[in-house]
Amino acid sequence: MAVNLEDPKEGGRDSRCRVLVAGVGGGACNVLGHALADWPDRPTVAAVNTDARALAESGIDLKVTIGRTVSKGMGTGGDAELGRLAANEDLDALRALVAGYDLLILLAGLGGGTGTGAAPVLARIARDEGMLVLAYVTTPFAFEGARRQEQAQEGLAALKQCVDAVVCLPNQRLHAMLPPDTSLPEAFAFVDRMMSAGIRGLWTLLARDNMLNLDFSDLQSLVENSGNECCFGYGEGKGPEKAAQALQGLLEGPMLEKGRVIANSGAMILSVTGGPDLSLVELETIHRRFQEAARPGARISMGAAVLDNWSGRLALTVLAAEHWMPSARAAAELAKSGSLFFGEEPSKKDGPRPARAGKGDRQPELPLGASANERGRFENVAPTIHDGADLDIPTFMRRGIRILT
Amino acid sequence: MSMEPIVALEIGTSRVRVFVGEAREDGGLMITAVGDAASIGMRKGEIFHFDSVCTSVETALRQAEEAADLTINEVYLAMSGSQIESMPNRAEIPVDGEITQEHVDHVLRMAKEATLPADREILHSIFGQFSVDGLLGVTPVGLVGKTLAADVLIMHGIHSRMVNLVRVVKALKLEMAEPLFSGLCSAQAALSAEQKLQGALLVDLGGGKTDYVVYAQAKIADAGVIGVGGDHVTNDIARAFRISTTEAEALKLQHGDAMVSGAGRTRRLPLPAAAGEVPRTAKLSDLQTIVHLRMEETFGLIRARLQQQKLLPLLGSGVVLTGGGAHLKNVTQLAEKVFGLPCEVGVPRNVSGLAANLAVPEYATGVGAVLHGYRNARAKANQARSVWRKIGHWFGVD
Structure with a gap:
């Protein structure tokens, strides 16, 4: 088929x-x-x-x-x-x-x-x-x-x-x-x-031919940027508070480590399935919550599907790149737009510079993989989580800055 | 007036310090001995290896005992840790006519009784202000009104973690005078009365955590801990250049810089290499970038919190940095940029003894704890009326 x-x-x-x-x-x-x-x-x-x-x-x-x-x-x-x-x-x-x-x-x-x-x-x-x-x-x-x-x-x-x-x-x-x-x-x-x-x-x-379409290229781009590993989360809700319920289940639940995965992820796909009563406000709320939870500049693609027999129901599926590893193309795009950074673009004199895309489509020097010692000396200590971000992971890594030696 | 020497113990993530203070003839405080030992077994201001911590503390204690020629029996313990938080609390009672001392004691007791989650315990209840019928900052006794309210700032932490620190003291057969939040101690030592009145932010940059205390509108408006410290900077450097944390620490101390300089782009630093390895170098600007990003983020987290509470415009005296991290090159420049306020490095004031040696930012916490103990003891001698007054007085605005 x-x-x-x-x-x-x-x-x-x-x-x-x-x-x-x-x-x-x-x-x-x-x-x-x-x-x-x-x-x-x-x-x-x-x-x-x-x-x-x-x-x-x-x-x-x-x-x-x-x-x-x-x-x-x-x-x-x-x-x-x-x-x-x-x-x-x-x-x-x-x-x-x-x-x-x-x-x-x-x-x-x-x-x-x-x-x-x-x-x-x-x-x-x-x-x-x-x-x-x-x-x-x-x-x-x-x-x-x-x-x-x-x-x-x-x-x-x-x-x-x-x-x-x-x-x-x-x-x-x-x-x-x-x-x-x-x-x-x-x-x-x-x-x-x-x-x-x-x-x-x-x-x-x-x-499906959906209200908000995601296509194969969205998936492909997520996969390319995922550094080979994605994380998946699922939440659902029923009744008038269905969007809030689904969001809460996802962002505070263990599947995405209480939102830590979202905070560290540079790209994600949100997929919303609902009934004919799925409202724009609900979609907006969902998108906004993820945008707030994610790092600024994260790529969030969202799609929504309406199924006739789903009235009063809402399901939210998230596919998030667990580690951020922009492909050469994505890195180049991001470097151009300056959105590798929190907040405004850094000044040329005293700010750090965004990573430049190297040769080849992966950056082997950037130690972003899920190595066991990712947390270095804080490996055996309770992580310092702030707004979903693991502060024990070096700041420059979380922001995708490339350091060469 | 003869007074027992006051001893403060600070169990930090990188150093354990003991300070001994004695009253001078003129009523001032003199630091007569300091014990300072490397801290082993601590991470992020909390214990992860109990026995090692005990050994470190014992080393520092013996040093101080030897130098002061006395036996230490009782200590004020300065503690921190990312689990320590603060929350404002307000209690209100109806009054009928003239407000009496009983009314005041009652409303203070109520304000102190904040409901906390089961695993949490109050570390400090810091008095803020009274208000009568909505009029803020009054001295209520003798006034006439309908309602009397008291505002306090409750500092609380996770019971088990705080108990662990207290257990170290007990294991060494010492009496505990009082546990103190280290950030408040630093503020006590490093801020002048004028700075507290005009509003100031104190940031103590420790090895494992960063404390902050905000004085605004003549009271302590906020205080807390960010679980990020100098160790994180070291760890970031170690991860970036693939060197050991010891080597990264040395690199940080020698070349660490909170700002990225133009000259850093052309200067290369040799990296330590094992025998047989090809020698590697790193760009100074890369090192600066790593440090800059981490420090900028840490300050940014505090700024976000103050912004949320609309406290930033109330800091007339700007930012004061204490703790070992205040030695970092250009750190005041970075803080000025992030907070948009003037910034200086704070050192202990209002104490004498060992003069030049004491005037370093990393001693603010310990000296502040002694200062608190000293004033506490003096107040006791003067028969303070209530515990509340005392705490409000010493940690509040003098």
Whole structure:
């Protein structure tokens, strides 16, 4: 099923964006099962798993069982190496699966065998086919054990090598949102619900002819500026205060670390889904709140979709670049406009100068990646958060100033 | 008049200091000994390694005891930390006819009873002013009116964190005279009575945090802590040039500058390199930029807070900087730019002894704490009428 995305701004580019949503592993298939429950106008949905039986149960368009030889159709038993081998066994089937699409939204629950091991393989194939690959992944709850956590981190690192952007949702962040007496199945169901809501929010915006349109190029530009890592947040509200509720859930909730992610992010996409009663004031409020929370000069793209049966409901999905790393083009644009700075443009004599775009499209010298020692000597101390910004991170880094030695 | 020596202990993030003060014949205060040791185990004004902090404090105490030739039993403790905040509080009571001392005591008690979250505790309740039927700043006893109101500024902090500092004192078998907010101490030592009257902002640039205290309209209008200090500047430099924090600290002390200079663009500084590494250099202007951005941001956070409360136009005497960070080159110039007010470095005043050695901005907190203890003790001797008066007097406007 191909989806049309009219893009009047860029006439030279192919204006059709064909999207494939693919889940890899058992956890991702559960998310898809959740998402499919009530999803009209959906994109093509595919599931890739080693466990043939689990695959048979889900109501999904395309199914690929991988690694019949290595896993005997029985799953990987949590072994990521087995997951990787399984995917390598069926490279042709995977290549056939992704052929002909422009954007792959790849879902995986990291920590398990298939999700962790096979997802990077599928991502690499899709990239080789020239697709833009956006990976939505979860990392395990702390109670799932250190081994799964370790395996998840390794999988995340491997995935980052071969996708355009990783949107990572650490389940542990969600932990704080759950009441203490939540049962295990309820906790996982909650994760599935959050993930599927996020994907659907993004999809709705990209696919439909909306009140306020976002297009593929918005997503592409976010991904290019994200330094390979995005963060995702979802909030919803009901009734007359629905916008305020959704905002509060998002900006004060743990998914975006109480707004810290927004404050540090240089680019984000907001997607609002509401009913026919979605008002301009609500959209304005949402936009303003994010503009206030974000660093000045941050690029905020916003889209809104109206669904007929959504009266009295509002859902807000945010995709934010977790670390700010402007691509060469974006940096050049920003440097020109001077908006790398808080407040006014610095005077030439005594102010610092904005980063200049270097050769190549990334700036390897700028240590903005998610290195473990990002906080330096304040690593083990409670962070100093002020209006959502982590003041322990050097000021020059938060403002994207480049220092060379 | 014989008075016990007053001892103040300041447990900072970079230094632990002990000051001993004794009354002079003429009633003034003389600092007779200083103990000054490196602080280990503190981050951002708070304890993260208890035993190391105890050792550091003990070192400073022994130094001071030796120099003053006495045994220290009791200390005034100057404390800070980003968890310390302030909030204005007002209480109002109806009065019928003439206002008596009982009315005044009652309204003050009420003003003091602010409701705080469970984990918080009051550190200071600083008296601001009385008003009778909306007339501000009156001396109420003897006046006639319908309502009497009292304004106080409540300074509060997280109970467990403040207790940790007190536990250090206890662990060293010392008595605690009184815990004090370090920013108020610095203001006490570095601001003149005239500056307090005309309105002034005191900023104490510590190693792990930055305290600020605002005097406006003849009272303390705001006070608080930003959890950013000299350590952050050092850390920024270390991260930017990929050198150790020790090396970054040395670089900061030698070349640190709050303003970016034209000459800095052409001057290169050698960076420390491990054996076998290619020697690296950094542009002086880059170092200046890193420091400038951090300091500008810190001042900016305070400015934003004052702007919100419309206090900036009330600071007739401008900005006074204390703490070790006040030694940073061009820091007053930067503060003048950010606040749009005249700025100077403040040093302890109204004390004698060790003259030149005492007149440094980093001693303001400790000397201020001694000054407070000294006036407190004198007031006690003079049988002060109420605790409220005393605190209002000493931390308020003399």
